[in-house]
Amino acid sequence: MFGRKKSPISGRIDTLIARAARVQGDIEFSGGLHLEGTVIGHVRAASNETATLWVSEQGIVEGSVDVPSVVLNGTVKGDVRSRDRVVIGTSARITGNVYYGTIEMALGAQVTGKLIPVAAAGAAAAAPATPVALVQRSEEDLAPAAVDALFDARRSGT
Numbered sequence: 001m002f003g004r005k006k007s008p009i010s011g012r013i014d015t016l017i018a019r020a021a022r023v024q025g026d027i028e029f030s031g032g033l034h035l036e037g038t039v040i041g042h043v044r045a046a047s048n049e050t051a052t053l054w055v056s057e058q059g060i061v062e063g064s065v066d067v068p069s070v071v072l073n074g075t076v077k078g079d080v081r082s083r084d085r086v087v088i089g090t091s092a093r094i095t096g097n098v099y100y101g102t103i104e105m106a107l108g109a110q111v112t113g114k115l116i117p118v119a120a121a122g123a124a125a126a127a128p129a130t131p132v133a134l135v136q137r138s139e140e141d142l143a144p145a146a147v148d149a150l151f152d153a154r155r156s157g158t
Helices: 132-156
Strands: 015-017 022-024 027-029 032-035 038-040 043-045 052-055 060-062 069-072 075-077 080-088 093-095 098-105 110-112 115-117
Parallel strands (some): 015 032, 022 038, 038 060, 052 069, 069 080, 075 093, 093 110
């Protein structure tokens, strides 16, 4: 109850890049990677791996991220690709597009780019995903019709 808040994605941390560390170049990993430092390069999971990346509030990635599961509380300057789950915390700052299977975003998170759903590996036969912007636009298109119907009902006295 009063303890430390649990991560929304559980897993084992195999690799830690500390706050004072700065890595220049691409990183490919398997298992779990916890990033508190800076990576100038791309971060990706080894192929066919179930890997998780945790980026702390101080963590920075200047390059793309391509990992099945991502918990982001820091900064990414590049696209984020996650076929499984992306959790974007309150202090997260993303400059780039986010491609996700499932997404969770906290109030205060900033994404300067598009949120683009992707079909999960098991859901390839399912209906194509509708981008978030299209869903919002169709709801906005319905609003004027509802207002007109309300005014027509008032005019007719019903």
